Amino acid sequence: MKTALLLSGGMDSVSIAWWKRPDVAITIDYGQKAADAEIEAAGHVARLLNIAHEIIRVDCSKLGSGDMAGTDPSAVAPVSEWWPFRNQLLITLAGMAAVRSGVPRLLIGALATDKVHADGRAEFVEGISDLMALQEGGIVVEAPAIKLNAVELVKDSGIDQDILAWAHSCHVGNYACGRCRGCLKHYNTWSALGWTPH
Numbered sequence: 001m002k003t004a005l006l007l008s009g010g011m012d013s014v015s016i017a018w019w020k021r022p023d024v025a026i027t028i029d030y031g032q033k034a035a036d037a038e039i040e041a042a043g044h045v046a047r048l049l050n051i052a053h054e055i056i057r058v059d060c061s062k063l064g065s066g067d068m069a070g071t072d073p074s075a076v077a078p079v080s081e082w083w084p085f086r087n088q089l090l091i092t093l094a095g096m097a098a099v100r101s102g103v104p105r106l107l108i109g110a111l112a113t114d115k116v117h118a119d120g121r122a123e124f125v126e127g128i129s130d131l132m133a134l135q136e137g138g139i140v141v142e143a144p145a146i147k148l149n150a151v152e153l154v155k156d157s158g159i160d161q162d163i164l165a166w167a168h169s170c171h172v173g174n175y176a177c178g179r180c181r182g183c184l185k186h187y188n189t190w191s192a193l194g195w196t197p198h
């Protein structure tokens, strides 16, 4: 079945690209601060893995919140990088591209540890998959790493360190800040793997 992957260029989606080898990778600039670095990272990984790469640009920065939007977190934010309805937005935009390309299966990079976000939970993935499947194109949404943490995903995927090194994990900008939750997760994962962080 022809498959697309939402490839943000972060560690998790890069590992899934290696693991599942989708037909097409979709990267979205929705107005997040790190968009340029994410597109560059995703594009490089897609080229290395010989995966077609589609870039979508829709500026939603005025509707964002927190680290990724460069604003203070919303009053209802569970963590500093929370952006309202982010996964719902990204899945919808990727679905629009997938329908046009005749792709019936969309993969996203949610992990077990993303359950701090309502839209990172298994129930959300199942719910939005059912909702997408009701509509034209009959797209199903799957999160192959939903039962794994970041270290388990890297190990299970078997990704090469040299490929993972291209991932951009910082939430706040195009250069790793070294302090945000994205950077800390990146360093902690590399450290747990016994690899030298990039």
Ligand SMILES: [Zn+2]
Residues within 6 Å of the ligand: 169, 170, 171, 172, 173, 176, 177, 178, 179, 180, 181, 182, 183, 184
């Ligand atoms: Zn950072």
